[in-house]
Amino acid sequence: MEKIISPLLRGLNEKELQDMMDIHFSRKQTYEKNAIIFSAGSIIHEIGIVLSGSVNIENNDLWGNKSILSNVPAGQVFAETYAFSHEPMMVDAVAAEDCTILFLDFNMLMDNPLENRTWQNKIIKNMLNVSMQKNLALSSRIFCTSSKTIRGRLLTYLSSQSMKAGSTTFDIPFNRQQLADYLNTDRSALSNELGKMRDDGLIEFYKNTFRLKAVPQALS
Secondary structure (H helix, E strand, C coil), rough: CCCCCCCCCCCCCHHHHHHHHCCCCEEEEEEECCCCEEEECCCCCEEEEEEEECCEEEECCCCEHHHEEECCCCEEEEEEEHHCCCCCCEEEEEEECCCCEEEEEEHHHCCCCCCCHHHHHHHHHHHHHHHHHHHHHHHHHHHHHHCCCCCHHHHEEEEHHHHHHHHHHHECCCCHHHHHHCCCHHHHHHHHHHHHHHHHCEEEEECCCCCEEECCCCCC
16 A cells, blocks of 8 residues: 555554555545535545645535635545534535545444454544644634734735745645635735735735745734
């Protein structure tokens, strides 16, 4: 089985990973960009791990308004809360680009003690850490959308991405429409504000690459 770098599978060896496949606890599937992996309203029993590409977690209301709640890059996990709770999904999991997903059967993990399967307890322990990281990511988005102004939201988001990258030059995982959806604002207004911020000497950008040129005194 190919080597997978994921916090959920930390500490597992190749033999354990292969055993997961052999007993049908895990399976792989590929998706094209914009394909629906899990849809709102579904009751699921599998956790998804992104092996390649990335996945967006989206909320779409009855009026057709879309909001991107998070981007799940390669190695990270999605849908674990719904797989655990067996509650209908309130969001869509959508392929942000061509991607390959490794699915783990959560029912098998939690409901059936697997004799001599050392990987079972490892995954359960890793799940706690993954859940904590997801809570931090959700808190980050709340911070990014709390400002009343588009500039405030952009500065908060770009500052967080800069700190995450450890550099004032960094790439973001969203195109302009996706960034507008993530920050819960209009794309045209967001693009206009980015232009103003560039003219004010705060940032430089080209497509998904940004550079912070000045540290703002306030984020609102």
